[in-house]
Amino acid sequence: MSALPSRGRDEDRLSTRVEPRAPHRRSALPSARTWIAVAQWLVTLATCAFLVVPVVMSIVAGLTVNYFRGVASGLTLRWLEEVWTQYHASVFLSLEVAAATLAVTLATGVPAGYALARSRTRVSRMIEELLVMPVALPGLASALALLVVYGGYSAFRMSAAFIVVGHVVFTLPFMVRPVAAVCASSDLRTLEEGAASLGASFMQRFFTIVLPNARPGIVAGALAVLTLSIGEFNLTWMLHTPDTKTLPVGLADTYASLRIEVGSAYTILFFIMTMPLLVAMQWFGVATPDVATRRERNAGISHHQDSQ
Amino acid sequence: MKLDSIPITLTRCAKTFRGARVLEPLDLAIGAGETLVLLGPSGCGKTTTLRLIAGLETPDAGGRVQFGDDDVTTLPIERRKVGMVFQNYALFPNLNVRGNIGYGLKIQRVSAATARERVDELLAMMRLEAHADKPVAQLSGGQRQRVALARALAPRPRVLLLDEPLTALDARLRDALRGEMNTLLRELGVTTVYVTHDQAEAMELGERIVVMSAGRIEQIGTPREIYYRPASRAVAQFIGTLNRIAGQWSDGMLRTLGGAVCASAQQAAGASELYFRPEDATLVDPASAALRGVIEQSTFLGERTRLVIGGAAPDAFFVDVAGRIELARGTPVGIAIAPEALIALA
Numbered sequence: 001m002s003a004l005p006s007r008g009r010d011e012d013r014l015s016t017r018v019e020p021r022a023p024h025r026r027s028a029l030p031s032a033r034t035w036i037a038v039a040q041w042l043v044t045l046a047t048c049a050f051l052v053v054p055v056v057m058s059i060v061a062g063l064t065v066n067y068f069r070g071v072a073s074g075l076t077l078r079w080l081e082e083v084w085t086q087y088h089a090s091v092f093l094s095l096e097v098a099a100a101t102l103a104v105t106l107a108t109g110v111p112a113g114y115a116l117a118r119s120r121t122r123v124s125r126m127i128e129e130l131l132v133m134p135v136a137l138p139g140l141a142s143a144l145a146l147l148v149v150y151g152g153y154s155a156f157r158m159s160a161a162f163i164v165v166g167h168v169v170f171t172l173p174f175m176v177r178p179v180a181a182v183c184a185s186s187d188l189r190t191l192e193e194g195a196a197s198l199g200a201s202f203m204q205r206f207f208t209i210v211l212p213n214a215r216p217g218i219v220a221g222a223l224a225v226l227t228l229s230i231g232e233f234n235l236t237w238m239l240h241t242p243d244t245k246t247l248p249v250g251l252a253d254t255y256a257s258l259r260i261e262v263g264s265a266y267t268i269l270f271f272i273m274t275m276p277l278l279v280a281m282q283w284f285g286v287a288t289p290d291v292a293t294r295r296e297r298n299a300g301i302s303h304h305q306d307s308q
Numbered sequence: 309m310k311l312d313s314i315p316i317t318l319t320r321c322a323k324t325f326r327g328a329r330v331l332e333p334l335d336l337a338i339g340a341g342e343t344l345v346l347l348g349p350s351g352c353g354k355t356t357t358l359r360l361i362a363g364l365e366t367p368d369a370g371g372r373v374q375f376g377d378d379d380v381t382t383l384p385i386e387r388r389k390v391g392m393v394f395q396n397y398a399l400f401p402n403l404n405v406r407g408n409i410g411y412g413l414k415i416q417r418v419s420a421a422t423a424r425e426r427v428d429e430l431l432a433m434m435r436l437e438a439h440a441d442k443p444v445a446q447l448s449g450g451q452r453q454r455v456a457l458a459r460a461l462a463p464r465p466r467v468l469l470l471d472e473p474l475t476a477l478d479a480r481l482r483d484a485l486r487g488e489m490n491t492l493l494r495e496l497g498v499t500t501v502y503v504t505h506d507q508a509e510a511m512e513l514g515e516r517i518v519v520m521s522a523g524r525i526e527q528i529g530t531p532r533e534i535y536y537r538p539a540s541r542a543v544a545q546f547i548g549t550l551n552r553i554a555g556q557w558s559d560g561m562l563r564t565l566g567g568a569v570c571a572s573a574q575q576a577a578g579a580s581e582l583y584f585r586p587e588d589a590t591l592v593d594p595a596s597a598a599l600r601g602v603i604e605q606s607t608f609l610g611e612r613t614r615l616v617i618g619g620a621a622p623d624a625f626f627v628d629v630a631g632r633i634e635l636a637r638g639t640p641v642g643i644a645i646a647p648e649a650l651i652a653l654a
Binding site: 186187190191193194195196197198199200201204208209212213215 | 362364384385386387389390391392394396398399400401402411412415416459460462463469
């Protein structure tokens with residue numbers, strides 16, 4: 001109780017000191033602030049609309065009977081059915097390619113990220129930079145390089161494995177980077193020394209300490225690899241054969257050769273496949289048992305990705 | 309809990325990192341069951357020495373590490389059967405308290421029942437029963453420290469290695485845990501190497517202390533030997549507070565600003581300066597004193613008063629007297645130092 005009056009007195013003193021200028025500010029500042037806030041909201045909403053409206057339109061287009069006559073012509077699932085009957089093979093192919101890509105990037109990218117994080121030599125820094133090259137290069141260029149080198153092996157070139165190779169080249173850095181970031185930030189080296197002091201061999205340490213503690217990075221990497229693989233077009237378009245059409249290649253097909261409603265229905269199919277992955281990506285980013293420490297680590301990862 | 313004890317012998321162990329010598333060739337014999345403290349400022353090579361014993365580093369060619377009769381120089385840490393407590397504890401965030409303590413037993417493929425029993429025993433010993441199933445992130449600093457210790461002890465190590473285990477804690481907790489640690493180490497009877505830069509910790513825990521500086525051993529001795537008979541200025545200045553008496557020698561007397569100090573012939577031989585501890589000087593009547601000075605500052609510290617006395621020697625003296633003694637600035641005083649309390653250094 002005794003503290004309150006004195007605090008009040010302090011405030012009085014403050015306000016009397018400020019008072020001479022206060023009337024000016026009160027009339028001028030809030031209104032300017034309001035204008036700025038309104039302007040910010042308008043810009044943000046306009047940007048959102050600019051981005052979201054085409055997506056919504058596309059979804060609507062895929063569900064209307066005749067896009068040119070508008071929604072008034074009625075809604076239908078016919079186009080979706082048509083796309084499914086014609087292109088369900090590419091859905092499964094895309095899933096298979098994504099799974100295979102994930103398997104390869106897990107098997108190679110996780111150890112690579114771990115090794116890069118542990119090694120502090122200049123060579124490892126160079127390797128880290130080189131890994132990102134396929135992301136910096138246009139996909140067409142990487143694809144061309146693959147075709148020039150492996151195009152002659154026709155059985156390989158005709159198979160979906162060829163596309164997997166392309167996807168691995170493109171997605172590997174997205175696995176290596178987050179894994180390396182987690183490994184570097186969580187002081188894995190000391191944890192490993194601790195495990196070693198308790199008698200754990202290298203493999204035991206890797207599976208009981210390194211992998212569980214690198215999990216946030218691995219999950220982030222895995223989801224990135226899956227989404228990128230499913231959506232990859234540039235490379236795949238160059239690498240695909242009529243028998244190995246993935247989802248985005250099929251999408252380009254439908255847009256190029258069929259009516260717009262079919263192409264839009266295809267977009268819906270695409271949404272249905274990738275949205276759960278994107279949601280999972282966000283969800284795993286936050287909801288992990290050891291919330292506090294993981295959050296810190298995840299923050300580390302996102303910084304890292306930003307810097308890419 | 310009682311553990312077996314073996315001696316540790318380091319022979320000509322040196323360590324070079326990328327061309328930089330961090331540890332000069334060093335010989336060290338640690339007795340079975342002894343608690344040896346490696347003490348020194350950061351960068352003195354004490355942690356490197358510990359890591360050589362642990363097997364986290366290998367000595368430069370020619371160095372040898374033995375546990376008892378076993379030459380373990382080339383064995384990696386996972387095969388040395390050591391228990392180690394790291395400065396930041398290195399607890400596994402993916403395991404709970406029980407999982408951390410039982411990790412070493414699991415690696416050794418100890419049967420689940422035995423492991424559970426051992427973990428329970430350690431939880432009880434470390435008063436961690438209430439926290440057994442918590443993730444380590446939820447523990448306080450002191451609890452983490454006890455988990456780290458329990459984890460290191462669970463597989464019954466041959467040697468216990470502690471790398472600044474109390475440094476990460478706040479001062480009050482550190483003082484409390486130092487006592488507990490002391491009791492525990494005596495009870496375990498395991499050969500222990502304890503690294504610290506804190507002299508109070510070293511004094512309390514070490515049966516012998518190895519004072520290191522700049523990659524070399526400065527002195528090895530019991531806490532009393534290190535304190536009262538430091539081998540060099542580096543040791544003397546690192547441990548406690550020391551007053552320097554500089555002056556000219558004549559007839560076995562060291563003549564300085566405020567008078568002279570009488571030293572034994574043994575001390576006078578080869579020594580250039582004398583030193584003494586703040587608590588070893590007594591104040592006497594200045595009229596009859598051999599060494600006189602003036603109070604420059606008086607600080608009341610509760611159980612004692614620390615005086616700064618100027619004019620007696622080129623450097624001001626710190627002298628500790630009983631807390632009840634009050635002396636104003638400028639008071640002339642006489643200083644008497646018992647001959648056996650004088651420390652002579654070259």
